[in-house]
Amino acid sequence: MANNNNLQLDELDLQILDLLIKDCRTPYLEIARICHVSGGTIHVRMKKMEDMGIIKGTRIILNLPKLGYDVCCFVGIFVDKTSSFNYVFDEMQKIKEVVELHITTGAYSIFAKVICKNISDLQELLMHKINTIDGIQRTDTFISLNQPIDRNITL
Template sequence: MSAIQNPQLDELDLQILDILIKDCRTPYLEIARICHVSGGTIHVRMKKMEDLGIIKGSRIMLNLPKLGYDVCCFVGIHVDKTSSFTSVCDDLSKINEVVELHLVTGEYSLFAKLVCKNISDLQNVLMNKVNTITGIERTDTLISLSQPIDRNIRL
């Protein structure tokens, strides 16, 4: 594990995070056994990291193609003016196919990750949902062909 620049975390906290990054379903008692501490210690450390906002929850990882979502794409979004950002982000958050949204530097104002069932679905989402939002000047879409790396950061 590398040194994390957070004085509120120690090596035990980092070890707990490393275990959970590998498998977030690892039971606290198993983590305690691996770390050579009590289960209560793990509960206290987890609560501390949740209170600090380091752990924001847990999620299930879905195999989207097996659920019928065969298209993943990234949409670079040009917003017409700075005052439009909040309303554009609010409107994008209401589109189920938008699974991530980033405020970015460079050519675009925002960068969104979308998942759709197929190309026809993507076309519908872009034309009838995304590009109709007031404040969006234009978009550029990049379709993902594959995802050779899918992981959390390594501590």
């Protein structure tokens, strides 16, 4: 949030965001009480931050292993040429196991986070979905063993 001045956020906006980062289910009236303003003010501020694109929505965070998804991986993707990027993005969008996609610097053109139920599903994903996409030259896969830090940025 380096460009706060361009985004026209004030201390109240930042305080609201900080409270929501800690618990996005905090009711507007509770936020209002903590911030010493009215519930209507919180509603207006939230709408403003949504309109500005600062708040992009809300999400539920699932405990994936409890749902049977035990494998989290990162796939480094080498794209054969720049003109292939949009096609690769479109095809990767269709794969439900791909939960994040990043254009990167360094060794890989793209870095994808994928979630699978098991190693067999990962193998199927790599061999028959990702590596068959035209424009992908090759991939490197990194299996996550543990995630000791999982947090949002604090303001």
